[in-house]
Amino acid sequence: MVAETPAPVSIALVHFPVRNKRGETIGSAVTNLDVHDIARAARTYGVHRYYITTPYVDQQGFVGDIIGHWREGYGAA
Numbered sequence: 001m002v003a004e005t006p007a008p009v010s011i012a013l014v015h016f017p018v019r020n021k022r023g024e025t026i027g028s029a030v031t032n033l034d035v036h037d038i039a040r041a042a043r044t045y046g047v048h049r050y051y052i053t054t055p056y057v058d059q060q061g062f063v064g065d066i067i068g069h070w071r072e073g074y075g076a077a
Helices: 032-044 057-071
Strands: 010-014 049-053
Touching (some): 010 032, 032 049
Parallel strands (some): 010 049
């Protein structure tokens, strides 16, 4: 019997659209913990791709800065 290779799994952290406690559609802020802790769990469990979704340009830049720290900055060492 040949073992089947599982299909790749991807996950997404969705920060828009979400609903606040009043039921209004909002976008929530991305945090360093979101990026780092979910990425660590994804790596541990073999997740193929991890997407962080936000329509806000400033939040996209923030995520880019965090990722840059771990890929090229002090965190890469």
